[in-house]
Amino acid sequence: MITPKKRPMRPVALLTFAATLLATASPLWAQVQPPSNSRPMAVPIAQTIPDPQDTPWPGTIQLAIDASDTTTGAYRVTETIPLPAGLSKVTLLYPRWLPGNHGPDGPLAELVDVRFFVNGQPLTWTRDPVDVNAFHVDLPAGASEVTAKFIHTSPLRESEGRITMTREMLNLQWEKMSLYPAGHYVRQIKVKPTVTVPTNWQVFTALDGKSASGNVVTWSETDYETLVDSPIFAGLYADRHDLGKGVYLDIVADKPELLKIAPENLATYRSLVDEALLAYGSKHFDHYDLLLALTDRMGGIGLEHHRSSENQYEPRTLVDWAAGDWDRNVIAHEFSHSWDGKFRRPAKLWTPDYRVPMQDNLLWVYEGQNQFWGLVLAARSGTQSKDQVLGQFANYAGSFTQYPGREWRSVEDTTHDPIIANRKPKPFSSLARNEEYYTEGALIWLEAEAIIREGTGGKKGMDDFAKAFFGVKDGDWGVLTYDLPDVIQTLNAVYPYDWAGFIKTRIQTPGQPSPLGGIERGGYKLAWKEEPNPYDKARMAAAKYISLNHSIGLAIDNDGKITGSRWDSPAFKAGLVTGMQVISVNGKTYDQEAIKAAITAAKGTNAPIDLIVKRDDVVRPIRIEYHDGLRWPWLERAAPGTAPTGLDKLLAPRAPALKKPAAK
Template identity: 65%
Template sequence: MNKLRNAARLALTLTLTASTLAVALPAMAQSAQSLPRSAPQAVPLPHSVPDAVDTPYVGTITLDIDASDTVRAAYRVTETIPVAAGTKDLILQLPQWIPGHHSPGGTMDQLVGVQFFANGKLLTWHRDPVEVFAFHVDVPEGTQAVVAKFINTSPLQSSEGRVTVTPDMLNLQWDRMSLYPAGHYVRQIKFKPTVKFPTGWGVASALDGKTQTGDTVTWNEVEYDTLVDSPVFAGVNFKRFDLGKDVSLDVVADRPENLNVKPENVAAYKALVDEAFINYGAHHFDHYDILLALSDKLGGIGLEHHRSSENSMQPKALTDWKEFDWARNVIPHEISHSWDGKFRRSAKLWTPDYRQPMQDNLLWVYEGQNQFWGLVLAARSGVQSKESVLGEFAAYAGNFTYEAGREWRSVEDTTHDPIIANRRPKPFATMDRNEDYYTEGALVWVEADQIIREGTGGKKGLDDFAKVFFGIKNGDWGEVPYEFEDVVTALNTVYPHDWASFLKTRFQTPGQPVPLTGIEKGGYKLVWKEEPNPYEKGRIGMSKGGVSLSYSLGVGIDKEGKVTSTVWGSPAFNAGLVTGAKIVGINGRSYDADDMKAAVTAAKTSNQPISLVVQRGDRVQTIAIDYHGGLRYPWLEKTVKGEAGLDLLLAPRRPGAK
């Protein structure tokens, strides 16, 4: 009886409590809305780093680097910075916006052990809280120079960043291991560089006045912008090839046998230099060093400079000439940048120091037209075969036939991608778009060339624009900036046309047709075949067991069966096959790359879907892809007899060349 009475009391209590809460909750909510709410005000951002002005910095900075520790890949730096009388706060910056990167690419995270000294005494410093690439150093009265000591810890593996040191070679980039004083144009700051290298290594750079004592190399005093623009390649396996016209090919290699380049292959690079000089009609360097690493250990690179370029290719790219035909475009592209990108540069991409952000809008000239010229010069010189170059143009065009992102995003908007995405992988790149100003840019410039050829009866082409626009001021190796209107004016000088509307439509307007007009005006058309073209075949081969089905199923697959890319709107996408999933079975059999391609081919004559067993995380499911189009790879096929416009574009210009 007591238990029943207690249970009744508990039930009554709970009922009353619930009723009370039901009444109280609206009142509580109303009460919360009427409570006072603190409203902080923003703390003003301090602007303690001065803007650069075009005045000389006092004295010359000495930069001493010990680059001999290849085991730990640690560059040990001692930098002595003279200071003006009365300086109390010395602001030293690591470059953040480096020319050619198109985004803030500074490596402050690699700087460790940073200390500053004056007269042998350790100084205090603090990092700028807003501009974190700047150090504020407290300078005692009477100080004439501050000594900075720090270490650049180059990545030891690719997951940490680009590897710049291996046991056999290194790529020294001055912007990663030098601090410069704030408040001055970088061309107004003088440096005297010295580097200690591993014993017996060959050393190459575009810097002048090289002197060597033992393992230590010193160069002439130089303006900081030129120093940053003049990287170093060094290695135990080193060879220099003279290409004529004060241009050299300076090669470091993983193995000494990779330097045994046949004379006829060196001759192709001599022809490249000749073709570049003919194309532009002038040059803007006193000498030029093509720095090349034949390596699969050093981090890959292709970066332009005014009097040099950093390049890397597969170890056998110069000895197995035919096999690597598809992969040799990096040097034609980068040497062309000496004219397009370095001497002539968009006005918003030229900056007085490495602190001011760059604006990338006209990269469809800087990179897009240069991508065009890199391919054209490669074909004209024989660095790449005409077949590989046509295959690469075909690959560009083929990609745009299924790129959904072209409907909402213009080519010019992709010029901001280096900043927005910083070249991170994307789940659906075909909807997001990548840096298409390179490849679609190249195809648009093919169209511009063919418009000029058609309008002038074949008497002129984009070669004439190159001379008018890039070939001015012979011998001047400064910079001449340009704006959109300057590009239009130069094109109209070559051939009057509504170039402003043409460029705005092609580059600044989304939703454009697939850029095939230049190819078609040039006497070719895009077709699809079941075998990859020469360029695609080489590129796919580099995946070492991977399968490229982007043009058919809409996926890329690595050698383990993992999906590396999925085309938005493709059969694979519609079936739910996405990046990161792993294909473990095909039509009742375990995954195999050849079986995957065979299944796509077999589906052409079957009404049954392709059945895949797919694992994603801890979940396994069967996916049916209803696709019956077979394997598809893009090619360019000639539509006219005789020499077509695209043939004329790719034909050599050197006297006597075939």
């Protein structure tokens, strides 16, 4: 049999064959060419919260807070809010962007058991899914007011946040336990506040019109902005001192004996008031309360307000005057803020309510100037000794000589840290940088002082800038905003110089040399010694740790736990990081003396420092190669002699009563 010859397929037949092939090979085809996946489109975010307008909210909010439960630390709030006619829904906001905090850190999670009522009947409400600080409350027809009831659960442990109530005292901050209606400048919202405190407690605040009935205290109607700016300190053991010029020192303490400040030491706070008024040449408050807590039970604080400030010292700081010298700078710093930060404020840091975001670029003025003035005024008044202040400047300057984060991050960029980091601890802060607009800012303003002093032959300095920039409009306790050109213009009016270039280099450009210009132009130099300066010594003793940052590159607490490791330090290169525990040093049980002795013994030799460390459940040896000995920063006069240098003159008293007679 002969097989017939095959003929080529026709086009129609070829297409039929291809379709059959595809149908039978679909699993293979799916792998080569997958089916089209679903691809959603974004749902637009609807604007459900009105922007604030400079118009009044009708009526007066009645805000009543029961702060008498010292066992649970809970603040129970009843807030009655009048309503405009015809509303079917009202949006109430919990403050988010808090003045002086420089970031969005209102503690919303501590606001619990939130309920709303009209005429005693409960209402339905929803939290805004985008702006979760907003509560949308449905209203019945004809509602004339809405009552909010909720609890602010103050932290009971440090791990939960800052403790604001103990058995002996409390620190009530209105923004933490109140709501306000959306759509209005907060200065246009009227509030009548009332607080119930424990029996026999004294209450201090800058609010006006105080009246009391038993343990229920009320104040005159005010606006919400002023209310938020007027916190309360209250306590069982309390005292008040008139410092003159309308300024008062209001103290609450853990124990009554802690209140016994010696007359000569109290006089330094009167001098602080005089020195601040001389430096700024004006007064931007009608009265002012320095609120001070002497405690290690309530959380620490230093927070500025226009007519008051919140401050905390270690419990014995006033009675053990010399030992507490290191701890007393906060009051000078926060008092200075009445001029710098409250009266004069960067335009983008002032906001019409507590929902509009703040922009922190000029915190190197707002806080850097106050870090500078806090030290200067403390030294001039005697609330801190000059040696202590020089030690703080040395601490700042020394830290920046070994600080790799300065290579990549400018001072200006650290002003965003309150928003970026929310002030939480960092694994390697020397590389990440922290909020150094405070400390490096202070050193840069110290250099500006020295430039002005040199350029004017000693006739002018930062006092002249303070008067020209912050001291304007004496008696005005509103808010006068500024921006960067205003700062540069005022500096040039005091002393013509390339201030724009100075700021661009020192503030806005990373990778700069250590900011020692102010120290060196001021007649001092940064020196290194094997003993800590007075500030570092006292601070370490109080906090029960040792900083070896400038030698092996560690901070270690008294139990041997590593609390800080400097990036690229000898210890870091050996593998020592935060959280490890040092068990032994060169064969001896760890303590501060043992680690110091080991570092000293290795100086100038080839001998290593041998540690046994524990991390989790692993114990192992670690060897540190370091041979330069113990190192702590000091400021020393650059040249011998006793004639006052520029820095000496800056820190010298200005008030006539404090000036010492010239030596004969």
